Amino acid sequence: MTLDLPLIWGLILAIGVFMYVLLDGFDLGVGMLTFHARSDEERNMMTATIEPVWDGNETWLIIGGGGLFAAFPKAYGIIMPAFYLPVLIMLAALIFRGVAFEFRHKAVRKPTRVFWNSAFFGGSATAAFAQGLMLGGMIQGINVEGGAFAGGAFDWLTPFSIVVGVSVVIGYLLLGSCWLVLKTEGELYNRARNWARMSLVGVAIAFLAVSLATLAIDPSVGARWGFTMTSIDFARLLPLSPAPIAGMALCAWLWRDLSMKPGPNAAPDWRPYLLAVGVFLSGYIGLGVSLFPYIVPFEYTIWDAAARDNALGFMLVGAGIMLPIILLYTAYVYSLFWGKVKPGDGYHG
Amino acid sequence: MDFDALLLSRIQFAFVIAFHIMFPAFTIGLAAFLAVCEGLWLKTGHEAFKRLYMHWVKIFALAFAMGVVSGVVMSYQFGTNWSVFSEIAGSVIGPLLGYEVLTAFFLEATFLGVMLFGWNKVGRKLHFVATCAVAIGTTISAFWIISANSWMQTPQGFAVDPATGNFYATDWMKVIFTPSFPSRLAHMLIAAYITTAAVVLAAGAWQVICGRVTKPTRWQMRMASMTLAILLPIQIMIGHESGLIAHEYQPAKIAAAEGWCETAPIQGTMLIAWPADNACGHAGITIPGTSPYLFAGTPEGEDLKGLDQFAPEDTPPIWLVFYGFRIMVGAGLAMLGLGLWGCFLWWRGRLDEKGLFHWAAVPGGALGFIAVITGWIVAEVGRQPYTVYGHLRTVDSVSPVSTAQVATSLLVFMVTYAIIFTAGTVYMARIATRGFDDDPKGPKEARRPPGSPMGAVDEPAETGEDIVAAD
Numbered sequence: 001m002t003l004d005l006p007l008i009w010g011l012i013l014a015i016g017v018f019m020y021v022l023l024d025g026f027d028l029g030v031g032m033l034t035f036h037a038r039s040d041e042e043r044n045m046m047t048a049t050i051e052p053v054w055d056g057n058e059t060w061l062i063i064g065g066g067g068l069f070a071a072f073p074k075a076y077g078i079i080m081p082a083f084y085l086p087v088l089i090m091l092a093a094l095i096f097r098g099v100a101f102e103f104r105h106k107a108v109r110k111p112t113r114v115f116w117n118s119a120f121f122g123g124s125a126t127a128a129f130a131q132g133l134m135l136g137g138m139i140q141g142i143n144v145e146g147g148a149f150a151g152g153a154f155d156w157l158t159p160f161s162i163v164v165g166v167s168v169v170i171g172y173l174l175l176g177s178c179w180l181v182l183k184t185e186g187e188l189y190n191r192a193r194n195w196a197r198m199s200l201v202g203v204a205i206a207f208l209a210v211s212l213a214t215l216a217i218d219p220s221v222g223a224r225w226g227f228t229m230t231s232i233d234f235a236r237l238l239p240l241s242p243a244p245i246a247g248m249a250l251c252a253w254l255w256r257d258l259s260m261k262p263g264p265n266a267a268p269d270w271r272p273y274l275l276a277v278g279v280f281l282s283g284y285i286g287l288g289v290s291l292f293p294y295i296v297p298f299e300y301t302i303w304d305a306a307a308r309d310n311a312l313g314f315m316l317v318g319a320g321i322m323l324p325i326i327l328l329y330t331a332y333v334y335s336l337f338w339g340k341v342k343p344g345d346g347y348h349g
Numbered sequence: 350m351d352f353d354a355l356l357l358s359r360i361q362f363a364f365v366i367a368f369h370i371m372f373p374a375f376t377i378g379l380a381a382f383l384a385v386c387e388g389l390w391l392k393t394g395h396e397a398f399k400r401l402y403m404h405w406v407k408i409f410a411l412a413f414a415m416g417v418v419s420g421v422v423m424s425y426q427f428g429t430n431w432s433v434f435s436e437i438a439g440s441v442i443g444p445l446l447g448y449e450v451l452t453a454f455f456l457e458a459t460f461l462g463v464m465l466f467g468w469n470k471v472g473r474k475l476h477f478v479a480t481c482a483v484a485i486g487t488t489i490s491a492f493w494i495i496s497a498n499s500w501m502q503t504p505q506g507f508a509v510d511p512a513t514g515n516f517y518a519t520d521w522m523k524v525i526f527t528p529s530f531p532s533r534l535a536h537m538l539i540a541a542y543i544t545t546a547a548v549v550l551a552a553g554a555w556q557v558i559c560g561r562v563t564k565p566t567r568w569q570m571r572m573a574s575m576t577l578a579i580l581l582p583i584q585i586m587i588g589h590e591s592g593l594i595a596h597e598y599q600p601a602k603i604a605a606a607e608g609w610c611e612t613a614p615i616q617g618t619m620l621i622a623w624p625a626d627n628a629c630g631h632a633g634i635t636i637p638g639t640s641p642y643l644f645a646g647t648p649e650g651e652d653l654k655g656l657d658q659f660a661p662e663d664t665p666p667i668w669l670v671f672y673g674f675r676i677m678v679g680a681g682l683a684m685l686g687l688g689l690w691g692c693f694l695w696w697r698g699r700l701d702e703k704g705l706f707h708w709a710a711v712p713g714g715a716l717g718f719i720a721v722i723t724g725w726i727v728a729e730v731g732r733q734p735y736t737v738y739g740h741l742r743t744v745d746s747v748s749p750v751s752t753a754q755v756a757t758s759l760l761v762f763m764v765t766y767a768i769i770f771t772a773g774t775v776y777m778a779r780i781a782t783r784g785f786d787d788d789p790k791g792p793k794e795a796r797r798p799p800g801s802p803m804g805a806v807d808e809p810a811e812t813g814e815d816i817v818a819a820d
Contacts, residue, residue: 069446073439092761308515318447
């Protein structure tokens, strides 16, 4: 039996992108929420929850870029030029945000401090929005002719992609505020619960809006879910329905957790983040159902765009050994920094 | 010259990668330096080494962040601007970059968190392990990147798919270990150590000039001088070896770097030349008849190819390669001088008495970066007009994107990098030149907020009347 290497790599890439979303998602979300910080102290408390891990989180984005290059060079060569400007916006935003982690602490004069603080939340928000624009652009399809991108510089910019962009921003806000619920105490903790509730409402609306728009945007997507212009094919819809239903149920559960009064019977603080990840996962699976097996929707499947089997096999050896190790030490580092960030949690002994 | 998408993409790539390489070059060396300091501290219990570690780790955190953000750009750059290259060479070069992410990137990025924020969370030994993991990660990273780049210089172990025109690997060991790879990897790693040593020496010298000599200052100057004095002779030999290999596989590059205009059995070494067009005919100072010594491996009776042997469309831009090479060698020799001078002063016991040496060492901190960038110019411009040497031309590698888009992105990168480079340099220089007269047990009660772990940053990094001095 031979392995279906493009399929395996498609899965690895999908998992990598999801890891990115759920990890960098929360630290981009926290970055955006620093906008609401009432004092430097509160802002620093918020960034302290993500400082030890943001760098590792962002590395999953390189799996997105590098993995696509390595495993699906044809898709990489089409998608990147197609999203030339949103990629540029995202990179510029991530640059400002990444250095702001360090620079904002070094700036002492007020204007420069304000500048780097703004770069921090502005960069976080812009990066999230640009990622949403690209996701929207992917779903609506890319104009390909003769094996190369053949569209215009602004093909990705449509009302739909803007809606998806906003949705991703709201989604990251949910992840970020749930992360703060997990990592903080006191006043900030209470405010984080409020932020989480608000963004959860936004997520539920965005979830619905993007799902419906996705069904409408391409007839083939609607057909996969059993929707045609005139009828609903329940035989198709029913087996797929657990994903959206689970998404809705998780939203409700998360709402209930976030609304509980603090006390002995309250939900544990790690649960909101986990439930938010569940909400994302159900949406992600729904997306997978809509697009699989296309990697350049609706032009090239993962098999059309894959690198040579010997390249995929060579990399699979490395990934098979390294990915479990990476997951292990990532988990180790997270467990090391487990628990609430406390005032006075200094770095020197 | 036409400012089309191709030329702008080349300028953009050169710009973002030249910017990026400064940070890995510095952090590879600095990570090793930190590991040595922490190891020495654990072994000897000498407080000076811990203070050195605590001091330089702050700069490391800044440089690493700048390296990460400019590195993410690189992993998208191939696709946005060089999509045809990516598709044609992707099945060969992609896995090398994939291996870099898997074996190096995660290691550095994840353990950096422990290194910076883990002092209270893990024991000393485990913390040392984290520092070493970061240092090893940066080195593995260099391994894969130089491997990928060396394949582009001296490609082998691949074939062309007749149906698609795409390359595919036939022998992975040959792809990874190309002829130019071993010497280029060694050359780059040592360049990183040298670059860092020059910076460390400059920072120490500045403290001497300011009259703030403490034990850590003394140690950092000794370690840096010794590193320069030992590594530069080795670096020159490895660089020479690398040049011989390039001469065998990329004769046009060496002809341009040496300024050999005509093919001859014996060539001279041109020390300096006056600018000419992108053609031969420099007027300059030449030491005649050096090639039998420098290129001793050339078989008897075989001519050394000059630029007249290559059609203009197969020749790299000569002046960039030519002057880049001279600046690199000059910077290297200057650093060798600094290292020997420093060791001499150490021997005479005058290393921490303010003098001419210290005034020379301060600007000398930039020499490593200058050598790294000009060295890469020689390597990469010398590879032109190809992306995959001899197999894929640069002109056939570029993405189908509009000139306006590339102009926009180039502008955005220039503005962005100008801002973060200026700020980063100011902040790093500020920390680097501070003395060690702070409390050895660490910064005082947090000016930085509760929970903010990273002491990286309790010091004000700017001057201004509203600043309260750190100590």
